[in-house]
Amino acid sequence: MPLKIIVGIKWVPNTTSVNIDPKTGTLIREGIPSVVNPHDLTAVEMALKLKDRYGGTVTAISMAPPSALAGLEHVIGMGVDRGILASDRAFAGADTLATSYVLSKVIEKIGEYDLIIMGHETIDSSTAHIGAQVASWLRLPYVYYAVDIEYNEQDRSIIVRRMLENAYETYKVYLPAVVSIAMHTYEPRRVKVSNKLRAKTEDVIQVWTSKDLDIDINCAGLRGSPTVVSAIDFVPKVPRKNLVFKERDPKKAAKWLIDQLIQEGLLEL
């Protein structure tokens, strides 16, 4: 039996340009172009590799504002079959609990699935909660830090290799299950023009609001979020000297640099 895979992708501000509001301590997300969380592209790549190898379908899901349609189009361009965007004002302001709740409701509504794949973590919040929480809501087994998945059709299980600091663990897990893929494990493939055309011209993306889902509205969005950020402390700035050697002679430059390092007590000769 081919695999029915669901991948979670998050639409995140491109954090290379994110600023923090010094007064409120919150992220300024406004006006910053968003991208698909890069580690989720790794997850998508894993899903597509499994599809290539074993056949099946890949559905991408995201809870995000409507602009995330562009992110779903992107992963469909890579080869994902269809996308579902959970988007509703009632979902705004969610902490990880409320996010994972809505995502698990989306997955329940999709109904048929064997494997749920998530990214390692996001670049804008990096809690790495969502995979574990979705697994909890759905009462499924969960493996984190996966680098490799093999599928065994006979007994509908997967063999997952999981990376630890200095070892690999191998698990056999019966499906359905949730797996998060370790970041940088795979290079995401490029989009294909035929797939992108499909994303634009065929109805492969659906938008679901709270009305489409069987949810308790008090568990979603701000209302469903018990976590409160009570304070943000900035990492103190380390004072740095800024010295520039202006001549062009590399020999002199090297000598100068070594002298500086000795002076700073960083180097002994």
Added chain:
Amino acid sequence: MKHIEKRFDAIVVGAGPAGATAAYQLAKMGYKTLLLERGRTPGSKSMFGGRVYIRPLKDIYEDFEKKAPIHRWVKKERISLVYDESATTIEYTSNKTTSFTTYLTQLSHWMANQAVEQGAILLTEIRVDRLYKEDGRYRGVVVEDEVVKSDVVIDAEGINRLLLEREGIVEKLSPDHVALGVKEVIKLEPDTINNLFGLDNNEGLSWILMGDVTDGIPGGAFIYTNRDSVSLGIVVLLGEAARRIDRHIYILVEELRNHPLLYKYFKDGRIMEYSTHLIPEDPSRLMPKKLYYDGLMIVGDAAGLLLNQGYTYRGVDFAAYSGYIAAKAYEKAHGNGGASEENLKIYQKMLEESFVMKMLRKFSSVSRLMKKERLFSTYPQLINLLASKLMHIEYDSYKLKEAFDEARKGRVGLIHIIKDLWEVSRKL
């Protein structure tokens, strides 16, 4: 090679002002149009100085001035000749204006969105690898191992014309036919910008500097005020720059920003963006022999359609207008039975009759001025020396003629000055 089933009337390669406008007009006339852009968003790979002339764009886009991303209306124009730490400046201020500042990324994005609103399909992050030919006619594009087909292809790939080179339609760019632009965008609060440059809200400044701003390399520097940032950059002849600079090119903008005359404007700003881009210096030499082939039209920078007026560029309005004309030409060709070479000839004809080609012909010798060293070193020096004689008064004061003679002594002969003046006034 996989052939994609869906077929288009037109495929436009590149969503800069030329391509986006061609796609907009084609879609508006009801043609099935596909607009392909290799950047993440339309315009994300584009860069320009900062000012756009609006008149031609108003012919193309309805309510352009109300809807387009216009930052400030240029109401103050400055041209400075710089020598050492002094500058002599002409400033023209008027409440009338025909141009505005913007980010090219925003403008291209806006234009591409107009195309999408008219029904064009825009795909980003798609790099066309080559044009697709069937029986000797252009009939689509190749992206990796896939072919998308169309009745006509519009090449709007900009100045770095890899596709056209591959087809043997143009030659590889020579460093002596292009200039290099290097630019920083510096973030400043709108009020700060207004105060620094003496502007009201929505009023913009265009400031061109020549002389000691490019390390003596032929070229110039520019400053444009955007809504809440200032664009600052230089344009130098690429060949000369390569011969004369042995450091990284960004040093030139860095030095410009820290120039004693300019430092005060930017010291509180934050650098938001750094970019470089090529620009046709001598458009006439970059223009392909013809701009239409069987199933293919070439528009914008790819066609060398950029006007260098010496003190200003007209790239965006020319590019957009050529895209617009190409779309109109396709409509005519379509009516005559298809996009054959014979039928697309009308594109070149319409272009020749428009202001685009007329202006390009009129200003065709400006680029030769760029090769005149004196204009970039001797004259800025001369004028500033003259000004300093007249203005820096201690005991004795100078009369104009006296100051002038002293300033040019040993630098340049009177005959040369007269000849150069004549030449500049004819070519510019």
